[in-house]
Amino acid sequence: MAPRTCSVANALEVVGERWSLLALREVFFGNHRFDQIAANTGASRDVLTARLKKLVACGVLERRQYSEHPPRHEYVLTESGRALNNVLLMLKEWGDTYVTKGPLPLVWEHSCGNVLEPLVVCAHCGREATPESLTRAATTPGDPISAT
């Protein structure tokens, strides 16, 4: 049986390997350079090289030259990379709530002045998207959700 075709799986093919999301977190934080990313994530340098290369190849990051002599590059987010902010926000929220013990290492303040409590809502009605509020709208026949 072939595994389910699924955008979650596709997404994880690109950013699901170890260190990828942490490297992206650093770029979101404004750390665009190899050594900063390596130090702040704890990834070993060879693996980080491979991850950054892959993220560039997949269009999540862009490798941009910021100095000619010596040639130096920095990593910046593409549109696709910026869109991963939502994933990182929800992962952080889940980690804050269910994993991190003690004081939170980081708290975001939203532009409205409050501490950010992220919520996933339906763009059409603005109500929360809970597991119970969702039903399958369309799939190819023969690929039911509960297929074995």
Add this chain to the structure above:
Amino acid sequence: MAPRTCSVANALEVVGERWSLLALREVFFGNHRFDQIAANTGASRDVLTARLKKLVACGVLERRQYSEHPPRHEYVLTESGRALNNVLLMLKEWGDTYVTKGPLPLVWEHSCGNVLEPLVVCAHCGREATPESLTRAATTPGDPISAT
């Protein structure tokens, strides 16, 4: 330099290994049994055994006996596990938008009747949480975001 303490990293310690999130996706889909999860994710059985064990140990899944003779178990989501729905939704959305080619394998319909377009908003003001709308509200001194 020690890596940054961060709830994203903590979250990934628990659900960041390969197959963990896909296994959880299957449980969300109503597939609670080992063989179904193995078949639908494509994970090898030994790795899946280890992942499920870890998710149970971390309180994301619960292993529940549903038959005594023979002893059989199924995996169900805890509260912590259900809270991961948001992460999966955003990963799916990102995958839909930036990775999956061709028709989407799955479309959710929200209870409001529309196709779900998930949006991350601030629970206080209801406006979207974009990278630009966020500033650091509190951190321990000496751990600035851009620390190297």
Add this chain to the structure above:
DNA sequence: CAGGTTGAGTTTGATTTCCCAACTGACTGA
């Protein structure tokens, strides 16, 4: 201009994980 530092990786060799297929054991159903 010798000596040290920075930045961005490569290389190396040992360790750890992963993958796959086969196997087990307890049972069911024909």
Add this chain to the structure above:
DNA sequence: TCAGTCAGTTGGGAAATCAAACTCAACCTG
């Protein structure tokens, strides 16, 4: 009795990971 299901476990080879050392080019310092 014989095949099939379920939930793993075992074994061996392939692949990925780790940490530390190394490279190379350029810059900085006195």
